[in-house]
Amino acid sequence: MTEQRRTALKELQDLDTRILQARERIRDFDPRFEEVEEPVLVLESELGTLRKRSQEMKLEERRLELSIDERRDRLKKLEERLGSVRNLREEAAVSAELEMVKRALQNDEQEAFTLLDQIRKSEDRLQVLEAAYEEAQSLVEPKKEALLTERADVEKELEGLRTKRVEYTEEIDDLELKTYDAIRGKTGRQAVAELTEDGACSNCYGIVPLQIQNEIRHGASLIRCEACGVILSAADPKPDETEGGDAAADGGAEDTDEALVEE
Numbered sequence: 001m002t003e004q005r006r007t008a009l010k011e012l013q014d015l016d017t018r019i020l021q022a023r024e025r026i027r028d029f030d031p032r033f034e035e036v037e038e039p040v041l042v043l044e045s046e047l048g049t050l051r052k053r054s055q056e057m058k059l060e061e062r063r064l065e066l067s068i069d070e071r072r073d074r075l076k077k078l079e080e081r082l083g084s085v086r087n088l089r090e091e092a093a094v095s096a097e098l099e100m101v102k103r104a105l106q107n108d109e110q111e112a113f114t115l116l117d118q119i120r121k122s123e124d125r126l127q128v129l130e131a132a133y134e135e136a137q138s139l140v141e142p143k144k145e146a147l148l149t150e151r152a153d154v155e156k157e158l159e160g161l162r163t164k165r166v167e168y169t170e171e172i173d174d175l176e177l178k179t180y181d182a183i184r185g186k187t188g189r190q191a192v193a194e195l196t197e198d199g200a201c202s203n204c205y206g207i208v209p210l211q212i213q214n215e216i217r218h219g220a221s222l223i224r225c226e227a228c229g230v231i232l233s234a235a236d237p238k239p240d241e242t243e244g245g246d247a248a249a250d251g252g253a254e255d256t257d258e259a260l261v262e263e
Helices: 003-027 029-082 088-169 174-184 210-218 239-262
Strands: 192-194 231-233
Touching: 003 029, 003 088, 003 174, 003 192, 003 231, 029 088, 174 231, 210 231
Parallel strands: 192 231
Antiparallel strands: none
């Protein structure tokens, strides 16, 4: 594995890490949407329950109205019949039924009165909830729009990273790419790790033999850690070390020039 190819795998890993992070950010939008929509959903659920109950009460109130009309009609007929009875036994029977219908009518009327009061309170509560629901929606919609825009940006970023990865992997050796992909797997575990200053794998911190360290630093072939299986690579030179090396080289050149002048 040459220096260029070694760097390519590390850069690919960095690219894959960014892809993984973008996917996680997209998944994180679902609970954020739920959190934003929760007040509206709670009110929507309460409204649905109250509307259903209100409809049921109105149907019951209609049933009671029909029952009251029937009992009033029956009561009128019994009163008319009471005036034309022919004996005491028939009078007693009609009177008993008359009293029974009166009590049933009173019960229906009282129940209807109570139900009408409940319907009125329910409709008042509906008006309050509908106003609260509209207000909550007006507050939630801008937040949802902002989240949708933000998610679209992340999705666009992810698509760009995926395209870049496809283009990037075309320049990497197929065998090394397969090895890299096999190590990362579906979980996206680390596939490339640098050597530490003391010659250890920076993933598992297992010490790497000196001879293998030299081979890794020369980048002649792909070498994996015997302990954890990741691909090992030399650490990138630090910027200050590179600048220091350049300065030392410049200083050496100046000393040589001065020596030639003296001669």
